[in-house]
Amino acid sequence: MSLAGLVSALIADDAGADWTRRVPARLETTLAALPFAARAGVRAAARGMDAYAVVRTGRTLGALTAPERESVLAELAARPGLQPLLDVLKVPVLMAAGTERMLQDGPAPRALPRADPPLDLTPASEWPARSTADAVVIGSGAGGATAARTLARAGLDVVVLEEGRHHSTESFGRRPPLDRFTELYRDGGATIALGRPPLLLPVGRAVGGTTVVNSGTCYRTPDHVLTRWSEDFGFTPADGFDRYLDEAERALKVAVQPLDVLGNNGRLTLAGARELGWRAAPLRRNAPGCRGSCQCVVGCPTGAKQSVQLSVLPDACAAGARIVTGARVERVLVDADRPGGPRAAGVRVRRGEGAFEILAPLVVVAAGALQSPQLLRRSGLGRHPRLGRNLSVHPATSVAGRFAEPVTAWKGVLQSVGVEEHHARGVLIEATATPPGMGSFVLPGLGAELRCELEGADRLATLGAMIADRPSGRVLGRDRTLLRYDLDRRDAGRLMHAVRAMGELLFAAGAEEVLTGVPATPRVRTLAELDTVLAGTSARQLHLTAYHPTGTVAAGADPQRCPADPEGRLRGVRGVLVADASVLPSCPQVNPQVSIMAAALAITEAHTGR
Known part of the structure; x- marks a missing residue:
C-alpha cells in the first residue's frame, strides 16, 4: 500500500480517471527492473512518507483525502533537504504515470515494421x-x-x-x-555516477x-x-x-532529417533560432524513412x-x-x-x-x-x-517552454534539430522530446500542481543541452558498475549558460513561460526573470543527466x-x-x-x- 499512497500523493489521484488507478501497478513493474539499492530506496521513502502521514494524521497516505495528502506533501517539501529527495521520487512515478496516460489515449498509429535483416x-x-x-x-x-x-x-x-x-x-x-x-x-x-552532484548515466x-x-543523431x-x-x-x-x-x-x-516528420518540437526550435539569427538546422540522422514515432x-x-x-x-x-x-x-x-x-x-x-x-x-x-x-x-x-580514469561524459540538462497551442512534442522526431550557435563555447543544444515521462526533464510541483503539469504536458516544447566536459570521472571496481564523477567548475558554468540560451530560444519561439528545471523557481515568464533566477542558482541545483561516456x-x-x-x-x-x-x-x-x-x-x- 505504501507505493499506492506515494502515487496518490504525488500525482493527486482523486479516483476520477481510470489511468491514475493503474499507475501503482506500473510503478511496481518499473521498480522490479531497477538495481536493489534504487528499488529499496524508493520503497523506503514511500514507507517513510506513510509513517510521517500516520504521525501527523493517524492514517497512511492512501487513507487520506486529497486535501489532506496535499497538506502532508507541503509539510514534507518545506522540511530542509527533503525537496531534492521528493524530486528523485517523482522520476519513476512520472515514467509510470506518463505510460498509463499515453495508453489511455490509445496506441500511436504505426506502420508495419520492416523485416529485420538476419543475424547468426x-x-x-x-x-x-x-x-x-x-x-x-x-x-x-x-x-x-x-x-x-x-x-x-x-x-x-x-x-x-x-x-x-x-x-x-x-x-x-x-x-x-x-x-x-x-x-x-x-x-x-x-x-548512477556518484559525485557532486550525482548524475544519471543511462547505457x-x-x-x-x-x-x-x-x-x-549522427x-x-x-x-x-x-x-x-x-x-x-x-x-x-x-x-x-x-x-x-x-x-x-x-x-x-546518415542523411539530414527531412522537415515533414520533424514535429512541432523541432519546428518551434527552428522558429526561435530564426528569430534570434542563431545557427540551427535539422539534424543528420541514421533513420531513412523515419515516421516520427518519437521512440528512438x-x-x-x-x-x-x-x-x-x-x-x-x-x-x-x-x-x-x-x-x-x-x-x-x-x-x-x-x-x-x-x-x-x-x-x-x-x-x-x-x-x-x-x-x-x-x-x-x-x-x-x-x-x-x-x-x-x-x-x-x-x-x-x-x-x-x-585505466578507468579520464572518464568523460556529456553532462546535460533540459528546459521546457509552455505554448498557447498544443505542441504534442512526442509526435515527431525524438531528437530533431541541432542548435550550434553556442557550440564554440562547448554547448550543443538539441530539440529533444521523448515518450511521456521518459525524458530527462522533470515536471515541477507535487500533488495537484504536478497533476496539472501532467495534464498540460501537450503544450510543452522541450530542449536539451549537453556540454563538452573536462574528463572528471573514474570507473572503479571489477564486477559492479561503480562510477565517480565530480562536475568541473568550468563545466558548471557552461551548464548555466546552456539553460539561459535554451530559455532565450523558447521565448523567441513564442513560449508564454519557461520551465527552468530549478526546483526553487520552476517557472519564469520573461528572459529577465530567468536571468535573475540563474544569478542565484548553481549547476548542482539543476536536474542533471549525462550521456556518451568515453575515454577510460x-x-x-x-x-x-x-x-x-x-x-x-x-x-x-x-x-x-x-x-x-x-x-x-x-x-x-x-x-x-x-x-x-x-x-x-x-x-x-x-x-x-x-
Whole structure:
C-alpha cells in the first residue's frame, strides 16, 4: 500500500480517471527492473512518507483525502533537504504515470515494421563448453559491431559476445515504451555516477548496445577535436580520420532529417533560432524513412533507425561472424608464458551457474567505456595507472517552454534539430522530446500542481543541452558498475549558460513561460526573470543527466598517459585490441556513435593490414 499512497500523493489521484488507478501497478513493474539499492530506496521513502502521514494524521497516505495528502506533501517539501529527495521520487512515478496516460489515449498509429535483416544468433546456454575462433569481440555496440564486420570481412572466424538479449523491431512495436525501457538499459536505466552532484548515466544492454536506444543523431567528429587527438595524444590514423567517418556514415545511411516528420518540437526550435539569427538546422540522422514515432530511446518500432543490429551486424554475420547472446565475459584468458611476453588466449564466459571458454589469439574489448575497464581488471590486465580514469561524459540538462497551442512534442522526431550557435563555447543544444515521462526533464510541483503539469504536458516544447566536459570521472571496481564523477567548475558554468540560451530560444519561439528545471523557481515568464533566477542558482541545483561516456582506456602515443597505443592495442599484452568509446582520448563534443565506429574501423583495419 505504501507505493499506492506515494502515487496518490504525488500525482493527486482523486479516483476520477481510470489511468491514475493503474499507475501503482506500473510503478511496481518499473521498480522490479531497477538495481536493489534504487528499488529499496524508493520503497523506503514511500514507507517513510506513510509513517510521517500516520504521525501527523493517524492514517497512511492512501487513507487520506486529497486535501489532506496535499497538506502532508507541503509539510514534507518545506522540511530542509527533503525537496531534492521528493524530486528523485517523482522520476519513476512520472515514467509510470506518463505510460498509463499515453495508453489511455490509445496506441500511436504505426506502420508495419520492416523485416529485420538476419543475424547468426546463439543463446549462451546453447554454446559449447569449449570452442575456438580467430577473434572474439566482447560487445556488440557501435565499436564491437564495426570491429566484428571488419575482421570477418578480412576472413577471420569471429565470435561476438553480448551480455544482453536480441530484440526485434516487431517486439518493439507490440510493447509499451516503458516496458522496453527497463529491459533495454543496464540496471533498468538507473546507472548512477556518484559525485557532486550525482548524475544519471543511462547505457544500453542489448544486441546492438546503446545504438539501440540512442537518439539516432549522427555528428561527424569536429575537426578541432581531431586536431587535438592528433597533436595532444597522437591518436589520429596515419591516413586521416575522414575515410573512416565516411564509411561509418555509409553503413548507417546518415542523411539530414527531412522537415515533414520533424514535429512541432523541432519546428518551434527552428522558429526561435530564426528569430534570434542563431545557427540551427535539422539534424543528420541514421533513420531513412523515419515516421516520427518519437521512440528512438526505447527501440525504434518501425525499423527506420539504423542501429547496428540492423545495419552493421548483419554484414558481419553475412561474412561469417556469429553472435552469442546473454554472455557475460568473466575474463580475458592470457598465456603469460609465451615468448615475447603475455598474449591473449581467449575468454571465459559466464552463463547461469556455469561457464564456457572460447580460445582465440585475438580479443577485441568493446564492452563500452563503463564496462571495459572492469573487464580488464578482472582479467589481470588493469595495471596501467590510468585505466578507468579520464572518464568523460556529456553532462546535460533540459528546459521546457509552455505554448498557447498544443505542441504534442512526442509526435515527431525524438531528437530533431541541432542548435550550434553556442557550440564554440562547448554547448550543443538539441530539440529533444521523448515518450511521456521518459525524458530527462522533470515536471515541477507535487500533488495537484504536478497533476496539472501532467495534464498540460501537450503544450510543452522541450530542449536539451549537453556540454563538452573536462574528463572528471573514474570507473572503479571489477564486477559492479561503480562510477565517480565530480562536475568541473568550468563545466558548471557552461551548464548555466546552456539553460539561459535554451530559455532565450523558447521565448523567441513564442513560449508564454519557461520551465527552468530549478526546483526553487520552476517557472519564469520573461528572459529577465530567468536571468535573475540563474544569478542565484548553481549547476548542482539543476536536474542533471549525462550521456556518451568515453575515454577510460584512452589510446595515444604516451605510454604513461594512455593504457592503449595509437592503434588501440592494450599495453602490456599482445593480442588485445580496445575498439569502443573507451579509446577516444577526450570528449568528442558531439553525439559519438560515428566517432566510435570510425575509431573501431581504423583500429581493426590496422590489425588486419587492410
